Amino acid sequence: MKISVVITLKKDVLDPQGKVIHQTLDGMGFDDVNEVRQGKYFEIDTKENDPKKAKDKVEEMCKKLLANLVIENYKIIDLK
């Protein structure tokens, strides 16, 4: 099954890339943007077909490798 994960920076962690993207959008005329935060997106295709088990495995992957929990949050957004 396929599982999607989104990793975002925690609220109080500085995101200089998001800031520059915001400034650039602003310069392009998208001047109603309040804030931009940049994150990461993963699609994981796993052999596990049991949704609960697959989700648990991916959660473990997030904790051990995909995210650094000091600065990032992870969210499993889609199971197909």
Place this chain on the structure above:
Amino acid sequence: MKSSVITFPGSNCDRDMDVALKKFGFKNKMVWHDDAELPKSDLIVLPGGFSYGDYLRCGSMASKSKIMKSVINFANSGGMVMGICNGFQILVETGLVPGVLLRNKYLEFICKNVFVKINNKTNNYFSNIKNEVLEFHIAHNEGNYFCTKDQLKEIEDNEQIAINYCNENGKIEEQFNPNGSIKNIAGIFNKEKNILGMMPHPERMIDNCLSGEDGSIFFNNLINNLK
């Protein structure tokens, strides 16, 4: 004194470190990341570079490589482990030292000489150094040290800050902070002070013809402290 430098795919300061360690009397061995066992060592060095192309997060892949299990065991049993630049990033990813290293505040790759003030001399890395301030070289894109408020309190309470960015007189101020690091932190220890992670490269300051001599002070002192 025996040392080992770990080479990961993408390490590029491993041979500079080898030259530096040998120059000051270490019998150094190069160890490949895919090896399982460490040679008998008094000091393990994780060198600078771009291990695994900095994929995912700098140091994250290298921190899971085969040899790191032995390095972590060695460190947890009190062995001296020093991570420079990418090596520091690998150390934070293993959790051996607290915090993380974020993109530099102004998003630029910084390559220049900096001054650092030694904050703690009650450890094998810096005890007996007469200088308060050393001039080292930095070259990094992700050196912006960050940790949570709770971690910072713990780091300060345990005197784990090793060195701070400063000016040549040792003044620690925001204007001398090259990358946005919390409290100008350039290097930190674990609680027990046998593990040191730092962004600056002492191995680039070991020859007066090429650079400066402050790295020589560091390595000379280090080997004498270990004898």
